[in-house]
Amino acid sequence: MAPQIYHLTKALKSKYFIPGMPGCNGYIIVTVCHYIMKLCSSRQDQQDGKVISLLNQLNFEVKNGGTDLDEDQSFMMLLRSFVRELKVFFKVPNSKSTTQNQIELLAAFIDFLLEIYDGIRYLPSTHKDSLEICQTELKFFITFLGDKPASQPTSLDESKNVLTDIEAVANDIGSLFYLSYFYIGKRDSKQDNRQGFAIADILGKVDQVKENIKEQCMAASWKKLTPKTIVVSLFLFDSLLDDLNILMIQKFEMCTDVKDQIRTIHEELMSLRSFLEQHPELEGFLVDTSDIAYEVLYILTSYAPVWYLTLRLPQVMKKIKLTSEQVASQVEIPPEDVANRIAGMLKDSENPSRKVSLEAQTPSVKEDIFVGLDDEANEITEILLGNQTEQQIISIWGMPGLGKTTLAKKIYNDDRIVRTFSQTRLMCYLSNI
Structure with missing residues (x-):
């Protein structure tokens, strides 16, 4: 049963300082409470039961106690007991004890760490720059986990299992956050030094994980994405192209290193769409082309660094080429002829008398x-x-x-x-x- 935390979270939100816990504040504790609430719906064990009991007691104390929590000794003792039990929640849960798969649990845990970061970034620290780098890398890991064609396991040996590596780094950051901000007692210079060494070690591991991600992306180049598109419709595909077109307008200056690839992908999808419209018997390929469009949109709208885009976008272009070849095989047209037709369409679009501006370039839509x-x-x-x-x-x-x-x-x-x-x-x- 989920704990009752309304009165507790309302009281803690305004607490910028917790007596006896100099590294903590009310926002951080509320963030942990909400994360525990989410886990309650998918798992239950003895450790959870103890924490839930403490949460219910804390909520009861606030509801029936005075307004000055700092002077409420009973409340503060319960709060410290609660904090001591939280270490178990600062590592990725085991999927065997939940209804979620490991990727979902890993993504939820990283999202939890990012929320914790929002609460600690205003606290005094000599390692703010390094912690900000950790935040950036965690955001990228979230992007990678959601990029299904790239994040699915490959034939790489177990020592290079990217998901395992990301989980290990996330657990290290979780342990760092717990030890650095949920301790009880005075803070000294030794703790700052230990935190600095721990962050440096974590960032070294992050660099290795990114190298493994690059390997996995290259190994996944020809993997086929399981179709997400259920409805076969030119309308849906047109909508995806519209969204991609607007996204190019919005983010073109932000993607200067890959903007030519983005433009080419958009143009080739437009041309492939026109070709499929001319051959209604091939409407089944709209599933593949729509999946590719979804894939591009996800990559471009997520928190992905340029180096990741330079890996993934060429793979998308290969998928478009593969789809074109499959289309050609169905209509008994040599692949080079399909390529020439598509190239001709692109050339026509570059003709000054027929060229349409990027802002206005949208596929026609039938009523x-x-x-x-x-x-x-x-x-x-x-x-x-x-x-x-x-x-x-x-x-x-x-x-x-x-x-x-x-x-x-x-x-x-x-x-x-x-x-x-x-x-x-x-x-x-x-x-x-």
Whole structure:
């Protein structure tokens, strides 16, 4: 049963200093409480039971005690007992005792460490720069774990198992955080020195993990991603291309080292989409092309360093080439002919008389593709055409590929909207929102 922590977390949030625990504050303890709550739904053991009991007691003390917790000796004794039991939560849980798989547990634990970092970065420390590097590397590990084509196990020997390596580093950082910020007593210079040595050792291990990730990425170059796309639809693929197009506009300056690859991927997906539209009998390949588009969007919207992009984007380009070859084999067209047709499409798009700006370059969308969006489009259109005198802002939000941009364009081009807002209608792309 999950513990009751409402009164406890409300009281601790404003505590910037915990008596007897100079390395800790209320935000950090609240973060741990929320993490424990998440684990309660997927596992239960004797250690958890003891911690949950302490949490319930602490919550009861706050609910029925005074407002000055620092002077409440009973509360402070319980809080110190609680902190002493937390070490077990600063390592990745074992998947055998939970309903989650190991990658999910590892990602959740790293996310927990990042939340802890948000609470400790304002505390006095002589190692802030090194801790910030640890934060950056943890964010990248989250990105890698979510990049399924790259993070799935390969034929690499067990000593180079990347997931095991990431888990070991995460456990080291968890241990460092617990020992550095959840200790009871006075802090001395020896603790600072030990923390510095521990961080240096961790960063050395991180460098090795990144080398192993590079190896795994190269080993995974020709692995095929299990399709995520369930619905075969040009509409869905168009929506993904729209999202990728907007993303290029927003992040082009941030990806200067790989922008040519990003542009090429977008153009080749556009051309492949046009080719598939000309051959309706090959609509099954929309699953593969949509998966590739999803993959690109994930890589570009995640916290990935440039060196990772330079590894993954060429692999995506190889997948596009492989898909083109498979398409060619189905229609009995030599692969080089498909490549030439695609190249011709790209060349035509570069012709000054036919060239469209990057901002305006979007695939055409047929009206009969908008199955399932009519109700949403009509609802928004009616709101826009209503007699409201106050300013309105209507948001369309969701994951990439759901059709947000395409739905907005459908409304924008609606005859009723065009007539009503003929002089005030404007479409623009906004970034950094």
